[in-house]
Amino acid sequence: MIEEVAATTEGDLVINIGPQHPSTHGVLHLFVTMNGETIKKVEPHLGYIHRSIEKMDESLSYRQFIYSTSRMDYLSSHINNHGCALCVEKGLQLEIPPRAKVIRILMDELTRIASHCLWWGALAMDVGALTPFFHAFREREMINDIMEESCGARLTMNYMVPGGVMFDIQPNFQKHVKEFVAHFKTKIGEYDEMVTNNIIFQRRMKNVGYISPEDAVSYGCTGAVLRASGVKSDIRKIAPYDGYENVKFEEPLEMAGDCFARYMVRMKEMMQSLSIVEQLIDNIPEGDFVAKTKAVLKLPKGEFYSRVETARGEFGVYIVSEGGLTPYRIKFRSPGFSNLSALDHMSRGQKIGDLVAIMGTLDLVIPDIDR
């Protein structure tokens, strides 16, 4: 660190933001070089919650390793599990029952809404509005209750297994989801009134943290960050998995590429997810919720890659198998890690206060970055 300080020019100031700063949503440590109040460079220092999940998974079986991924992006643990299950199924060439597919999509989309609710509340809190956080948590709590009923967990779900899902849904699942959908529809207007149309909030968001479509692609951004620059990137559309090709939904795009565009994309995504849930909730096919698999799974020799769209962007699982009981090498392409690499580019020339807004709209989850 002494070297880095020496490398800066005269009049520059180096500030450490984090690892214990509330706006970093965890243990992100940013090394920010400033000139006055203007940001010259942002350098992330990671590893405060690095558990080396990839190394651990090399000694876990194909059923066990999925559970460690719930601990990565803990706000969309269902979708992480889904990606891993897909990858193992690809290796085993396993066809899963239609009921399991629909349950998986329902859970994914509910997770996306819950994750975006938390993001929305936390973003508003970052830029100085405390009230929205409690409103968002009221809705998120309803989803968590639904999850708890069917999966037995509220955060680290561990619900999707190779071949389907672990348990069947509870008899009350459909009733409670419908209650939630009706409730959420009355509340989304409040969200807009409270935050989206707020002139102070808009001033904090508009023309802040701009990234062009070319740069966004080059920096490997995915999810709402890339779509806010006008590039189509939804894996659910590009390479549909588990029946996403059969549901109707739009991929919201914005052209502005700034914080407000990223905000709007996520707000629209919530509505799209809600629409998917509405389409499927009365159409859950009868039958098995899990395909019959052997007790011990063995993947054939080869390499398998699966992609899913989490609440933050493209999540990839890359398994190299040598034909054994455990993966030879496993790699998780986490959306947060790539989105973080654009932070430096977005915040150069901006003010220090804007950095918090930019970080908020990147929707960083630190365990997902550190793994």
Next chain:
Amino acid sequence: MIKEELKTKISELLPTATFDETGEWLNVLIDAKEWLPLATQLRNDVSLQFDFLFCVTAVDWKTHLSMVYHLRATQLEHIIVVKAKIADRNNAEIESVCKIWRTAELHELEAYDLMGVKFLHHPGLRRLFLTDDWVGYPLRKDYVDEVNMIKL
């Protein structure tokens, strides 16, 4: 482009490249020294336009290391996987591609930190997750992990 077309096109660009078509996507097997010129062509060629590097990782094969790059063309919607073989395990080196795909900068730091691959001409090669004085590269197969008690 479909697999066959990609294969013909890439073998025109680099005659020494070999191919593996067993997987979902076309695998291009090259030597580490050939990577930077090929990467430039993959990015800039009008019929390829691989502008999105979505996954960078390294695999330790005990005798050698290999870098695995997953590339996608956002406009043309095709995907290839490039595997660059690094023969010298003790002195693993490959050219950095962070000038071509900016995302590589952070991904290469991760590969350096956990797998010990040195990226030549990288703007700031440093330990990303681990402390600066950490000995060894944890994701290598010969790394003895004393802390992890989970064994199958």
